[in-house]
Amino acid sequence: MTGVTKIINGNSGKCNGHCKSVENGNCQRKDSTHEENYTYEMIQQTANYLSQRVPFEPKIGIICGSGLGSLAQQLKQPIEFPYSTIPNFPVSTVEGHAGKLIFGFLSNVPVVCMQGRFHFYEGYPLWKCAMPVRVMKLMGVCQLIATNAAGGLHKNYKVGDIMLVKDHINMMGFAGNNPLQGPNEERFGPRFPPMNKAYDKELIQRGIEIGKELGLKDNIHTGVYTCLGGPNFETVAELRALKMLGCDAVGMSTVHEVITARHCDMNVLAFSLITNECILEYDSQSEPNHEEVMDAAKMREELLQKFVAKIIDYINKSRLTQNS
Numbered sequence: 001m002t003g004v005t006k007i008i009n010g011n012s013g014k015c016n017g018h019c020k021s022v023e024n025g026n027c028q029r030k031d032s033t034h035e036e037n038y039t040y041e042m043i044q045q046t047a048n049y050l051s052q053r054v055p056f057e058p059k060i061g062i063i064c065g066s067g068l069g070s071l072a073q074q075l076k077q078p079i080e081f082p083y084s085t086i087p088n089f090p091v092s093t094v095e096g097h098a099g100k101l102i103f104g105f106l107s108n109v110p111v112v113c114m115q116g117r118f119h120f121y122e123g124y125p126l127w128k129c130a131m132p133v134r135v136m137k138l139m140g141v142c143q144l145i146a147t148n149a150a151g152g153l154h155k156n157y158k159v160g161d162i163m164l165v166k167d168h169i170n171m172m173g174f175a176g177n178n179p180l181q182g183p184n185e186e187r188f189g190p191r192f193p194p195m196n197k198a199y200d201k202e203l204i205q206r207g208i209e210i211g212k213e214l215g216l217k218d219n220i221h222t223g224v225y226t227c228l229g230g231p232n233f234e235t236v237a238e239l240r241a242l243k244m245l246g247c248d249a250v251g252m253s254t255v256h257e258v259i260t261a262r263h264c265d266m267n268v269l270a271f272s273l274i275t276n277e278c279i280l281e282y283d284s285q286s287e288p289n290h291e292e293v294m295d296a297a298k299m300r301e302e303l304l305q306k307f308v309a310k311i312i313d314y315i316n317k318s319r320l321t322q323n324s
């Protein structure tokens, strides 16, 4: 392991025995897949560190997609933790992902917001990308709202549209990569969690209504999201194949977070902001880029803030108060 990994992971750097390239007990391999997964106790340590510094228990966790960090700026009484200061936490390396965990109140509900997420292409294994979801769970979060920027594959989708995720296709899982790989930690959830009811139907329905109330009319949809490993945008042939498979939007995140959240029995709502058209024709002159993704996110900043606030208000009135 590299020195950097040791600091991030809080590990000793000692290999637990399955590594063939061990010198003096220190693992010499540099690939991220070789890292030891977090133990339950490490996640607990992170959750305790935060709980001791935050005077309320967050109920809803929000993950901000690329360029969507302003969702966190509307939090009242914010308490911020740069990821680099949180024990065991990874750090964000992508433009448009500030790298802060922010606690506060939104629509009078205690929430925690990830202003920046972790992606596989940054070099993190999927379990590490999704680790903050488990920290949220141990802090008391029962509802996840995962947001992302995505390319629109469906022919009716336009830049600026919102797609509420009704299902996903775990392409990385097809290739044998999953955040739940490795020994199962029963204290989080079962070895073989179901995934056919991953996305809360009632919240999707309410999300559509809220979108319409906010004037979205034909610009709000329900659809199927898929995550590829990135960081390159897709080829024409890849996009055509994904379309044939039934994908409506494509990105490089969210699926591993949702799987981890469902494993530990969190309720999930996810939505994509369509930030660019997927290019399905060989003679197109356009090329996708991260700047257009960020620009589209900026353009929808205010609307998305209202959208999320209204959804949280609904969750609060319909569920959180009933359970307390």
Ligand SMILES: O=P(O)(O)O[C@H]1O[C@H](CO)[C@@H](O)[C@H]1O
Residues within 6 Å of the ligand: 064, 065, 066, 094, 117, 119, 147, 148, 149, 150, 230, 251, 252, 253, 254, 289, 290, 293
């Ligand atoms: O999924 P989020 O984090 O919103 O970001 C999306 O935008 C970036 C590409 O522009 C990729 O990271 C992709 O996953």
